[in-house]
Amino acid sequence: MHTICNPDQLVARTAARVTMAIGVVLFAASAHAQQSTLTETGSTLLAPLFTTWSAAYTKLHPQVHITVGSTGSAAGIEQAIAGRVNIGASDAYMSDSDSMKHPQVINVPLAIAAQTVNYNVPGLNDTHLRLDGPTLAGIYTGAIRQWDAPAIAALNPGVHLPHHDIVPVHRGDGSGDTFVFTQFLTFSTPSWESALGYDTTIAWPAVPGAVAVSGNLGVVNALKTTPYSIGYIGVSYAADIDSAKLGTAALKNGAGEFVLPTRDNITAGAASLAVRTPPDERLSLVFSPASGTYPLVNYEYAVVSKQQPDAAVAAQIREFLTWTIVPSDENATFLQSVHFIPLPPHTWELSYQQIQSIK
Known part of the structure; x- marks a missing residue:
């Protein structure tokens, strides 16, 4: 059963995860020298951020090229399920029926938008x-x-x-x-x-x-x-x-x-509901009953198969997605440029755990 920690425990545990995640990303800079291309398509809302991420990540990892498509969330989900792209970008989580049909495909929040x-x-x-x-x-x-x-x-x-x-x-x-x-x-x-x-x-x-x-x-x-x-x-x-x-x-x-x-x-809209996020992270943040909340708020998802055909590609996907959520001044600037906000600790930890399941 999934247990929600008290806030102090959660912040401390997430801080440890962040430190480990930063270590993974730094190690990746020297651990992978072969050229590779990761493909992404989907959400037009996420497209400006993925374009920024792609350019910044390639500067840090010249051997990794990330293609960005702006085709709509439904196409992002469909292409990820079909295995035609490495990452499907979506403002929507997969439906119950799609999740049951494709249990190997996960929905990983990377940020919060509106x-x-x-x-x-x-x-x-x-x-x-x-x-x-x-x-x-x-x-x-x-x-x-x-x-x-x-x-x-x-x-x-x-x-x-x-x-x-x-x-x-x-x-x-x-x-x-x-x-x-x-x-x-x-x-x-x-x-x-x-x-x-x-x-x-x-x-x-x-x-x-x-x-x-x-x-x-x-x-x-x-x-x-x-x-x-x-x-x-x-x-x-x-x-x-x-x-x-x-x-x-x-x-x-x-x-x-x-x-x-x-x-x-x-x-406020995200904070009021995010603590309810389940392990698979499919949750609506819309129309919170709390005071001071904007009602049209959502997670921005990377839709990815846990079962990659190549271990090296799986490692590249894990490293890139971990890099996108690691708290840093640079990542905060990327999010602010498109008026997104970072994940709260509870969701951050769940996203980190899901990313590590990609093999």
Whole structure:
């Protein structure tokens, strides 16, 4: 049975693990001289971080080249299960059915991220409109069609909302961002849960004017060029959101508070639920009931087979993934550049243990 230590024990044990992990990474720099290539594909939210990691890691380990693909979380999971890539990057964990069918494939959190809800409403993009799960569900089912609809007006007293049709933008590819966003709608809105649920792809209702795009950058560009539109975007695209001058919503959390996706609120959202993370680390961090928490928070996963065909490749994967989670000033800078936060001690230890199982 898995036992959760008290905080002091956990921090001490994790510190020892970190010291050992740093030793492993330092040893790897001299232990592997042969040229090798590791392949990664998947999450567009993770892609900017994997690109940064790849360049930095190759500087430290010139013999290791890491290819980075930005194909969506569903593709990352599928490619990792099929053995066509070494690492599948995903904002979503594998489903129960996939995990049962493929017990050799593990889901390893590397960091914590979030999604934002953004919009292009002329004259209001400097205003943080308040939105909640049921209202967003209404927009994406077509039950709420205008920006000045009573449900939106009730959440935003004193704001002059335009009488104009809403253009909902959603991902058309298999997306972990869709997984997280539809979890929020599912957990907050019973009618959405019973009719649509959550996944990397869902049967989006046919809303007049709705737009389907691929990738986070596709959502940014669609919102930028489409007045009165709304969509969901991974937080690693914050600079693109700012450049496009889009509005960012304050979302209603499980405690009934309207909160923005600040670092403190994302950290609080993760901290309130991460202690529940099971050994296989498949856990939603969405819609925490705790005060001060941002509701669209998620683990960023490396989906990897424990059973590698080559021991040398397995060692390279272990060393790279360990390097990505080892606490350091450099890694903190990498995470901050894409607005991610590091794993808390409980999750860090579980991720380290899973990485060591790759053979």
